[in-house]
Amino acid sequence: MILEALGSAVLGLVLAWAAIHRLSHRLPARTLVFATGVAGALFGDFVTHTALGPGSSIGSLLGAVIVSTASLSLLLRPATRLRRRSATA
Template sequence: MLLLEVLGSALLGLALSATAARVLTRRLPSTKVVLVSGVLGALFGAYLTHFALGPGHNTLTATLIGAVLVSAVVLSLLLRPAAGPRRPSHRTPFSLPSRG
């Protein structure tokens, strides 16, 4: 059962990270970093969920859901802000407002 959890979570992390790398190409670092981070996040999520459930609650579904959630959190930490039109600041940096 443990082997299924490890293989399943690694495959789900790989699928999630490959999808993120394809959809959010401009907002993520290199594809290799994204793929490795997604798989490692899923493996850590599976371990964390398996440890949190404890002995006697070894359900494959819950472990895989935990793996996908942690992998999504790790991938969200890699996102950069979108490059769009920014509004110019009306005040200069470190300026104090005048009182009239």
């Protein structure tokens, strides 16, 4: 179980690094992105390990990747500013 948690934390770091590398202009501070990636991966591992039970390491790591990706996607800002038109225009 310790190796599974370490593996999911490493996956979270890798996903966060990839997000920073590809989308740095749309993300907040690096420390927040790395922390969110790792926390999301650990939470996803915990939830899927609880749901699937012991002995399903691949499923738990897949759940870690999914939840980490979803958590990182919540940090994204819009690429351009939204223009609001007035109701009378």
